[in-house]
């Protein structure tokens with residue numbers, strides 16, 4: 001319709017079209033919070049939100065809705081990988097090669113493909129815990145995903161990460177050479193706070209700190225880890241981040257660094273390979289999250305009769321009892337793979353099977369990757385659940401993951417923000 005406006009003919013556009021309406025017919029629904037699956041359900045998606053979840057009734061399908069038949073599949077909320085490094089890919093060379101020889105532009109371009117791969121595997125949200133020398137490339141990638149230029153998960157990013165002098169890769173270079181570090185290295189609470197301020201100002205959703213760096217097996221056969229930031233340095237970072245309403249993720253294995261991480265008030269312990277009873281009790285008391293990341297420790301061990309080989313085997317040996325202790329005490333556990341520290345060719349869903357092997361039920365492992373991670377991210381009710389009002393992030397797998405957790409590697413359907421990115425063939 002043409003209108004006259006101030007003497008100029010303008011085209012009057014119709015009101016914006018109504019939001020799309022999709023009804024998913026699910027063979028079974030695992031909603032992210034309930035203790036059991038529910039059979040034969042309908043999930044109504046209007047626009048980018050879930051409108052309702054209830055028993056499937058063909059006559060109740062609203063007119064104009066598109067029906068997606070997942071009646072032989074199990075449908076869950078989109079998954080959250082709470083520990084990745086999208087700017088790293090070992091297929092492109094070892095750590096030092098990536099840091100020293102690859103441009104940030106190359107690494108960011110590569111990360112667009114890895115982000116797509118994550119989404120195809122059912123991960124609709126990611127907390128990427130530092131760029132490993134690629135600066136603020138994660139902020140740019142997140143912006144490109146949000147603007148629709150790149151297909152990938154929703155991103156929570158932590159930019160450069162913080163450690164101390166001598167507390168991060170790369171190691172072993174001549175002191176005469178000026179080698180860039182994989183993290184922002186600080187000494188003293190003033191520098192620590194300044195680094196946190198910079199990272200928050202340039203777009204960090206989380207601050208990542210390293211509380212341990214080198215690990216080795218001592219003469220008594222114990223795993224020992226070098227501490228990095230002091231308690232005062234960590235407290236400055238945590239205080240600053242909390243003031244901005246942001247959280248702090250602490251890479252910590254055990255020992256002095258772990259004690260400082262917990263005394264300093266960090267929000268999530270990454271890896272937590274070797275938790276003492278005292279560590280576990282403090283995590284429960286403070287409500288600290290644990291992101292255990294089993295996959296990297298099963299990947300490529302150094303030869304057995306070398307210090308590095310002994311360390312690799314020891315890390316695995318202590319991890320299972322540590323995780324079982326945390327589970328028993330009720331520590332809040334989230335799902336994280338540490339992808340990027342190992343090859344992206346490995347299916348990310350393998351982490352679910354490790355979680356089950358380490359003592360979780362398949363349902364608890366699925367909740368760790370859905371509602372629990374969403375809660376840690378401050379998005380409870382919006383992400384990680386199939387419930388009215390949540391973002392329409394939906395994944396389906398062929399089979400029953402509660403009977404065989406490995407079927408989580410067989411993703412047949414992915415919807416993010418109401419848009420379908422993958423669906424069964426023949427449609």
Ligand SMILES: [Zn+2]
Nearest residue numbers: 083129338341
């Ligand atoms: Zn990591």
